[in-house]
Amino acid sequence: MSGSNVGCWPAALTAEMLDKAGVPNVLWGWWSFSLTNVYHPFPEVEFVVVDDKLDAAVAALKTSNRMRFCADPNCPETRADKYPNERQPRYVNQATSQHMISPAMAAQIMATNRFHILADQHFHLDARGGRFSILRLYRKSRMLWWLPEIPLGPVGNDDLILSTDPSIPASRENGGMGTGPWTDLYPVKTLRAARLYESVILLFCIHWAAADESYDVLDNMVSTGVMDTKKEDKSKNPVYVEIRDNLKPEFKAVWDSFHPPVPRTTPRTENINFPLLRLRKKLLAGELSQSLNMPPLPLINPNALVRLPDIE
Numbered sequence: 001m002s003g004s005n006v007g008c009w010p011a012a013l014t015a016e017m018l019d020k021a022g023v024p025n026v027l028w029g030w031w032s033f034s035l036t037n038v039y040h041p042f043p044e045v046e047f048v049v050v051d052d053k054l055d056a057a058v059a060a061l062k063t064s065n066r067m068r069f070c071a072d073p074n075c076p077e078t079r080a081d082k083y084p085n086e087r088q089p090r091y092v093n094q095a096t097s098q099h100m101i102s103p104a105m106a107a108q109i110m111a112t113n114r115f116h117i118l119a120d121q122h123f124h125l126d127a128r129g130g131r132f133s134i135l136r137l138y139r140k141s142r143m144l145w146w147l148p149e150i151p152l153g154p155v156g157n158d159d160l161i162l163s164t165d166p167s168i169p170a171s172r173e174n175g176g177m178g179t180g181p182w183t184d185l186y187p188v189k190t191l192r193a194a195r196l197y198e199s200v201i202l203l204f205c206i207h208w209a210a211a212d213e214s215y216d217v218l219d220n221m222v223s224t225g226v227m228d229t230k231k232e233d234k235s236k237n238p239v240y241v242e243i244r245d246n247l248k249p250e251f252k253a254v255w256d257s258f259h260p261p262v263p264r265t266t267p268r269t270e271n272i273n274f275p276l277l278r279l280r281k282k283l284l285a286g287e288l289s290q291s292l293n294m295p296p297l298p299l300i301n302p303n304a305l306v307r308l309p310d311i312e
């Protein structure tokens with residue numbers, strides 16, 4: 001089998017091994033988007049596990065001959081940026097704005113998965129995996145602190161859906177935009193589309209202006225992970241409708257700002273990010289249910305991104 005609808009074997013292998021080891025786990029990140037939203041053929045596979053089972057997860061996965069545990073402090077995975085030496089002044093002629101690097105290098109540098117949130121642990125995947133290269137494990141308290149529970153085993157609930165669920169939108173081969181459902185693989189739990197979007201927005205709030213630029217990947221997930229933004233009328237897109245109709249109320253203004261159903265015909269009256277920054281302000285002020293047990297903010301670069309006007 002080939003193509004995007006074959007699914008993601010490292011995700012299925014990881015879920016099966018962690019389920020057997022008694023480790024509650026959830027697929028997150030680009031492959032969660034690829035399953036429930038839009039296909040992104042990235043080599044990194046990301047899971048969230050409950051905090052007190054992280055060591056058990058590592059121990060279980062170490063028994064697989066298809067992945068190799070890595071604790072090398074010099075591994076590129078220990079940096080949020082895949083190309084830390086490639087900064088814009090190095091590849092753009094400041095006088096002419098001409099690019100001074102090859103199109104292939106430019107594509108790598110501009111890739112939406114250039115940055116990532118640093119994992120708590122990671123494995124390198126067997127080269128036989130082809131396009132897959134990295135498995136990242138994150139503690140739930142850093143990524144999905146607001147999620148009430150991750151059940152053990154292949155069961156869904158109001159927040160989580162299985163990769164084999166027939167209600168998952170069609171793969172690209174079958175007229176959709178994603179890769180699912182993964183009917184030939186072990187069932188993998190992941191966030192339902194609206195919860196996945198909310199998770200990214202909340203992490204975007206936490207990583208806003210982070211000095212390591214980890215916000216970049218969250219910005220990209222918002223802009224390209226959800227749907228084909230070039231489609232003119234999104235209101236007929238089933239993924240768009242599912243997310244919009246199932247978002248919790250506190251996310252509606254952010255959604256409307258980032259994803260208007262039809263292209264705007266009038267200029268914006270304010271910065272596209274201001275609704276997100278208002279949500280962030282409430283989150284940090286302890287005014288949201290998601291403020292409870294919120295993870296600490298990373299090191300911030302106050303000049304990195306826009307700020308709300310002082311008046312707000």
Ligand SMILES: [Zn+2]
Nearest residue numbers: 070072075077
């Ligand atoms: Zn490594």
